[in-house]
Amino acid sequence: MSFLVTGCSGFIGYHVTQTLLERGERVIGIDNMDPYYSVLLKEARLEGLRGFSGFEFYKGDINTEGFLEGLLERERGIRGIFHLAANAGVRYSLQDPCAFIDSNVRGHIKILEFARRLERLEHLVYASSSSVYGGNTKLPFSEEDPVEQPTSIYAMSKRSDELASFTYSYVYGLPQTGLRFFTVYGPLGRPDMAYYSFAQAMTQGVPLTLYDKGKPERDFTYISDVVSAVLGVFECPPAGGGSRVLNVGNDKPESVGYLVSLLERFLGCQAQVINKQRPSVDMERTWADISMIRGLIGWAPKVSLEEGIERFATWYKRDGSKFIG
Numbered sequence: 121m122s123f124l125v126t127g128c129s130g131f132i133g134y135h136v137t138q139t140l141l142e143r144g145e146r147v148i149g150i151d152n153m154d155p156y157y158s159v160l161l162k163e164a165r166l167e168g169l170r171g172f173s174g175f176e177f178y179k180g181d182i183n184t185e186g187f188l189e190g191l192l193e194r195e196r197g198i199r200g201i202f203h204l205a206a207n208a209g210v211r212y213s214l215q216d217p218c219a220f221i222d223s224n225v226r227g228h229i230k231i232l233e234f235a236r237r238l239e240r241l242e243h244l245v246y247a248s249s250s251s252v253y254g255g256n257t258k259l260p261f262s263e264e265d266p267v268e269q270p271t272s273i274y275a276m277s278k279r280s281d282e283l284a285s286f287t288y289s290y291v292y293g294l295p296q297t298g299l300r301f302f303t304v305y306g307p308l309g310r311p312d313m314a315y316y317s318f319a320q321a322m323t324q325g326v327p328l329t330l331y332d333k334g335k336p337e338r339d340f341t342y343i344s345d346v347v348s349a350v351l352g353v354f355e356c357p358p359a360g361g362g363s364r365v366l367n368v369g370n371d372k373p374e375s376v377g378y379l380v381s382l383l384e385r386f387l388g389c390q391a392q393v394i395n396k397q398r399p400s401v402d403m404e405r406t407w408a409d410i411s412m413i414r415g416l417i418g419w420a421p422k423v424s425l426e427e428g429i430e431r432f433a434t435w436y437k438r439d440g441s442k443f444i445g
């Protein structure tokens with residue numbers, strides 16, 4: 121019996137795969153090594169996974185005709201899927217919207233079609249996003265809040281995934297959980313995300329851009345907490361082949377300005393700041409109501425932003441500057 125992780129060379133996929141392998145599981149990893157950010161970083165993550173005998177990697181795109189079908193022929197014993205492959209990046213989704221529809225929406229349906237044919241599948245856990253809450257102003261964001269107004273193509277693609285998953289559970293009884301991740305950060309993270317690009321600018325002595333003087337807030341969630349949520353939820357599939365969504369966030373929003381001050385402290389350098397007005401696709405504040413996941417599996421985040429940024433900065437000083445966004 122094995123697990124399938126899509127997007128295994130990505131930030132979250134890599135950490136989930138590594139933890140499964142450390143537990144002695146067999147993991148089939150898929151990634152198309154998309155060059156949206158440093159492929160060197162994706163290769164470095166893969167390198168870490170290749171050291172485990174239980175790991176098998178298939179380089180390919182989930183949308184390529186015959187790719188998943190070929191996998192289905194070879195791998196009948198998959199008991200769990202962690203579908204984490206996607207085009208991420210809210211602003212990039214406005215530049216290349218069709219790429220987001222291809223990877224995130226069409227790709228999600230391809231995975232659902234694959235999953236429904238697996239006889240031994242216990243649970244499909246897939247990545248959604250806090251961005252589905254769009255322009256909502258009621259805080260914290262709850263899974264019961266309306267999510268009909270996505271404010272970016274990326275958010276629209278993730279909400280579409282949730283709807284498609286609902287349909288597949290309804291029609292085929294496929295047990296699924298969509299996890300709405302809130303700003304995940306940590307070592308081997310994504311160079312396109314603010315905390316990483318800020319670290320790059322600060323250590324190179326280049327100015328960084330802050331919106332609304334650093335006042336916007338994010339519910340920054342540390343990677344090891346996210347991995348424990350992903351793997352914990354897997355053990356608890358919805359009854360009767362149903363579909364649900366759960367927030368995975370830190371339940372403690374902090375301002376982007378405070379994030380910069382922590383990076384200054386732990387990287388030991390000063391930020392030069394250019395202030396600009398926040399673009400409309402950027403949310404003003406995110407904050408996860410985590411009562412649902414807490415009630416279901418007893419999950420709660422353990423790593424504070426101060427500890428998490430210290431760990432990230434330690435890794436960044438050693439390795440992170442080699443990779444660019």
Ligand SMILES: NC(=O)c1ccc[n+]([C@@H]2O[C@H](COP(=O)([O-])OP(=O)(O)OC[C@H]3O[C@@H](n4cnc5c(N)ncnc54)[C@H](O)[C@@H]3O)[C@@H](O)[C@H]2O)c1
Pocket residue numbers: 126127128129130131132133150151152153154155162180181182183203204205206207208222223227247248249250300301302303304305310
């Ligand atoms: N990191 C966050 O803060 C965050 C927040 C909310 C949601 N998410 C979601 O979590 C998931 C993982 O995010 P991440 O931060 O690890 O992103 P990531 O970009 O680091 O990882 C995604 C991986 O998927 C691969 N990929 C993309 N399209 C593919 C395709 N068509 N076929 C095969 N592989 C493909 C990419 O090469 C990449 O390695 C994504 O679905 C993302 O939208 C992430």
